[in-house]
Amino acid sequence: SQQGEEDPQALSIQEGENATMNCSYKTSINNLQWYRQNSGRGLVHLILIRSNEREKHSGRLRVTLDTSKKSSSLLITASRAADTASYFCATDPLLTSGTYKYIFGTGTRLKVLA
Amino acid sequence: DSGVTQTPKHLITATGQRVTLRCSPRSGDLSVYWYQQSLDQGLQFLIQYYNGEERAKGNILERFSAQQFPDLHSELNLSSLELGDSALYFCASSSGGYPGNYEQYFGPGTRLTVT
Numbered sequence: 046s047q048q049g050e051e052d053p054q055a056l057s058i059q060e061g062e063n064a065t066m067n068c069s070y071k072t073s074i075n076n077l078q079w080y081r082q083n084s085g086r087g088l089v090h091l092i093l094i095r096s097n098e099r100e101k102h103s104g105r106l107r108v109t110l111d112t113s114k115k116s117s118s119l120l121i122t123a124s125r126a127a128d129t130a131s132y133f134c135a136t137d138p139l140l141t142s143g144t145y146k147y148i149f150g151t152g153t154r155l156k157v158l159a
Numbered sequence: 160d161s162g163v164t165q166t167p168k169h170l171i172t173a174t175g176q177r178v179t180l181r182c183s184p185r186s187g188d189l190s191v192y193w194y195q196q197s198l199d200q201g202l203q204f205l206i207q208y209y210n211g212e213e214r215a216k217g218n219i220l221e222r223f224s225a226q227q228f229p230d231l232h233s234e235l236n237l238s239s240l241e242l243g244d245s246a247l248y249f250c251a252s253s254s255g256g257y258p259g260n261y262e263q264y265f266g267p268g269t270r271l272t273v274t
Contacts, residue, residue: 075260078259078262087161087163087251087265087267088202088265090263093260137258148204149201149202149203151201152201152202
C-alpha cells in the first residue's frame with residue numbers, strides 16, 4: 046500500500062450521523078493534515094496535527110493520531126449534506142536522503158444523504 | 160475563495176504540444192506547489208518553489224518543468240504532451256517553506272485535456 050491510504054474508499058451516511066474515516070501511512074512523519082475536496086474543485090485545509098499530538102478538535106471535526114500504529118482518523122460529527130466531499134490525509138514522510146516529499150492519500154468519498 | 164488564482168481554467172490541446180499553466184499565490188505566501196490529479200494516479204505532488212528557489216521535487220516528469228518568478232507567481236510547463244497527461248493541475252501556496260508545517264491554499268485548478 047502507498048503512503049497515506051484512506052479507509053473506507055467510500056462512505057454513505059444519513060444527515061445527523063457521524064462519519065469516521067481513517068488514514069494509514071508507512072514511514073515516520075512530522076505532521077499530518079486533512080483536506081476536503083468538493084467535486085472537481087481545489088482542496089480546502091481542515092486541520093493539521095503534529096506528530097507529538099494525539100488529538101485535535103476543530104468545530105465538528107475531531108482528528109486523532111496514533112504514531113505507533115501509523116494511523117490517523119477524522120471524525121465528523123452531526124454530518125450535514127454540505128459535508129459531502131472527498132477527504133484526504135496528507136503526510137510529510139522523512140526520507141533517508143534528508144529531503145522530503147508531500148504525499149496525499151487516496152481519499153475517502155463521503156456522501157451525506159438528506 | 161482561497162486567494163490563489165490559476166489560468167487558464169480549461170485547456171484542450173493535441174498530443175506532442177506544449178502548454179504553460181500559470182499560478183498566482185495568495186498575497187504574502189512565498190511557497191508555491193504544483194499537483195496533478197487524475198483518476199488513476201490520484202493527487203500527486205509535482206514540485207514546490209519557495210521564494211524563487213526549487214524546494215522539493217515529487218513525481219514530476221522530465222517533460223514537465225516549473226519556475227517561480229520574482230513577483231512569486233509560478234508557471235508549470237508541460238511539453239511533448241501525451242494522452243496520459245490529461246488531468247486537473249492544481250497550484251497551492253503557503254506562507255512557509257515546509258509543507259507539512261503550514262496550511263496550503265489551493266487554487267481552482269486547470270483542467271487539461273490532451274486529444
